[in-house]
Amino acid sequence: MTADKPQKQPDLPPAQPGKSEPPPAPAVRRLSLYLRELEGLPKGEHRTISSKQLGKALGLTDAQVRKDFAYFGQFGHPGVGYQVTELMGRLRHILGTDRTWNALLVGTGKLGQALLTYQGFAKKGFRVVATFDNDPQKIGQQIEGRPDLEIQPIERLGQVVAERGIAIGILAVPADVSQHVADAMVAAGVKGILNFAPISLKVRAGISIASADLTLRLEQLAFGILHQADQD
Amino acid sequence: MTADKPQKQPDLPPAQPGKSEPPPAPAVRRLSLYLRELEGLPKGEHRTISSKQLGKALGLTDAQVRKDFAYFGQFGHPGVGYQVTELMGRLRHILGTDRTWNALLVGTGKLGQALLTYQGFAKKGFRVVATFDNDPQKIGQQIEGRPDLEIQPIERLGQVVAERGIAIGILAVPADVSQHVADAMVAAGVKGILNFAPISLKVRAGISIASADLTLRLEQLAFGILHQADQD
DNA sequence: GCTTGTGAAACGTTTCACAGCA
DNA sequence: TGCTGTGAAACGTTTCACAAGC
Numbered sequence: 193m194t195a196d197k198p199q200k201q202p203d204l205p206p207a208q209p210g211k212s213e214p215p216p217a218p219a220v221r222r223l224s225l226y227l228r229e230l231e232g233l234p235k236g237e238h239r240t241i242s243s244k245q246l247g248k249a250l251g252l253t254d255a256q257v258r259k260d261f262a263y264f265g266q267f268g269h270p271g272v273g274y275q276v277t278e279l280m281g282r283l284r285h286i287l288g289t290d291r292t293w294n295a296l297l298v299g300t301g302k303l304g305q306a307l308l309t310y311q312g313f314a315k316k317g318f319r320v321v322a323t324f325d326n327d328p329q330k331i332g333q334q335i336e337g338r339p340d341l342e343i344q345p346i347e348r349l350g351q352v353v354a355e356r357g358i359a360i361g362i363l364a365v366p367a368d369v370s371q372h373v374a375d376a377m378v379a380a381g382v383k384g385i386l387n388f389a390p391i392s393l394k395v396r397a398g399i400s401i402a403s404a405d406l407t408l409r410l411e412q413l414a415f416g417i418l419h420q421a422d423q424d
Numbered sequence: 425m426t427a428d429k430p431q432k433q434p435d436l437p438p439a440q441p442g443k444s445e446p447p448p449a450p451a452v453r454r455l456s457l458y459l460r461e462l463e464g465l466p467k468g469e470h471r472t473i474s475s476k477q478l479g480k481a482l483g484l485t486d487a488q489v490r491k492d493f494a495y496f497g498q499f500g501h502p503g504v505g506y507q508v509t510e511l512m513g514r515l516r517h518i519l520g521t522d523r524t525w526n527a528l529l530v531g532t533g534k535l536g537q538a539l540l541t542y543q544g545f546a547k548k549g550f551r552v553v554a555t556f557d558n559d560p561q562k563i564g565q566q567i568e569g570r571p572d573l574e575i576q577p578i579e580r581l582g583q584v585v586a587e588r589g590i591a592i593g594i595l596a597v598p599a600d601v602s603q604h605v606a607d608a609m610v611a612a613g614v615k616g617i618l619n620f621a622p623i624s625l626k627v628r629a630g631i632s633i634a635s636a637d638l639t640l641r642l643e644q645l646a647f648g649i650l651h652q653a654d655q656d
Numbered sequence: 657g658c659t660t661g662t663g664a665a666a667c668g669t670t671t672c673a674c675a676g677c678a
Numbered sequence: 679t680g681c682t683g684t685g686a687a688a689c690g691t692t693t694c695a696c697a698a699g700c
Contacts, residue, residue, distance in 0.1 A: 216691065232623060256691095270661080287643045287646060288643075407544050491671090499682090500683080503677060
């Protein structure tokens with residue numbers, strides 16, 4: 193009796209079995225944290241590490257750590273844990289830091305110049321191999337006496353991206369021109385952009401964006417302070 | 425026999441009704457995006473904006489936008505939308521950027537110096553009012569000729585935090601000393617830390633952390649490029 | 657003993673869909 | 679008509695709990 197419950201399709205037979213699902217975005221973000229933690233381990237101190245130890249170091253549960261790894265395959269050894277060296281290699285391979293990435297930087301203001309000489313990028317295999325600016329005064333100047341880092345006009349983006357095999361663009365220009373420069377980067381063949389401007393960039397599908405808007409971070413910090421909560 | 429299924433409490437009568445729940449962390453992050461978008465609007469062009477317009481600009485649904493605002497109260501006007509000026513004021517108040525925050529910076533390497541002169545912070549009401557370093561060579565130097573930004577020894581953190589009403593610490597020192605400096609910041613009375621080091625800081629409850637680890641961002645970008653997905 | 661990998665349950669977030677108002 | 683605010687449904691993520699392996 194009373195037999196009229198469902199308005200929606202009750203339940204489609206779900207997905208094609210051949211199609212492996214994409215990993216959850218939060219899991220991918222944590223992969224970087226796991227790798228960072230492993231790289232910070234005192235060298236050679238641990239040959240293996242358990243999901244419990246790794247999770248504790250980052251404020252996560254052991255189940256979370258195991259689930260995250262499980263999206264990408266079998267990593268561990270029951271009763272033993274994960275071999276640190278092997279795990280690091282696997283994470284680097286998944287994230288793509290087991291190779292070198294060539295990057296270009298546009299915008300040689302104070303932030304841009306600081307980024308150019310920042311050693312942390314190179315340690316992870318990200319090399320800035322070209323610099324651009326639209327200020328005629330700056331064109332032709334060399335950064336730290338390196339001829340390969342001679343500042344070039346933005347018109348040359350396309351040629352240089354092709355010549356030097358560049359996949360990543362670092363965007364350190366003022367907000368009002370950042371969309372324009374981003375378009376130029378994409379047209380030049382860049383596949384991903386690290387964006388320091390406080391702007392939500394519009395790019396076509398297939399182009400990746402990572403935001404490094406520092407004021408956004410400070411805002412979140414202010415909220416956290418006002419509301420006594422922790423984040424990160 | 426076989427009568428021992430449930431180990432857990434089956435179901436507690438849930439929460440105290442008086443206690444309003446904390447807003448979801450993703451909603452708080454988007455609040456900053458909404459505000460950024462509104463601030464980027466051509467001045468005076470729109471007096472009002474709808475959840476649909478705002479959502480579209482950020483790649484979100486209209487329902488998402490409305491739900492996010494609803495966590496913090498009634499913001500809009502049915503049939504009309506949201507008044508831009510009023511909405512910005514409310515978002516700033518929630519995030520805590522309707523006031524001035526005094527910050528200190530530790531670590532005057534290239535990145536630290538670039539941050540000190542970065543104008544974007546001041547525009548949002550974050551003022552760096554003190555600088556510290558542990559390099560005896562640097563102590564006493566002034567940044568851009570500003571006596572208030574004379575580089576001070578880290579021992580003076582506690583005194584300066586109290587004198588200048590500082591709530592935020594910006595951490596731009598090498599990874600191997602960043603936990604030590606963070607501890608000093610917390611001991612000095614700082615309430616939140618913006619951390620540029622590639623390290624997961626341990627702080628006591630009640631202290632907020634925001635991470636600005638740039639290599640983490642590049643890693644996520646590399647993953648995105650390899651797997652053709654967008655993020656941000 | 658300890659640890660992984662994994663279905664299933666619990667929990668959280670987003671989307672849907674609509675009442676109510678301008 | 680156009681829009682907000684909001685319960686309820688749909689979807690996604692995390693935690694639980696345990697079989698299997700060291």
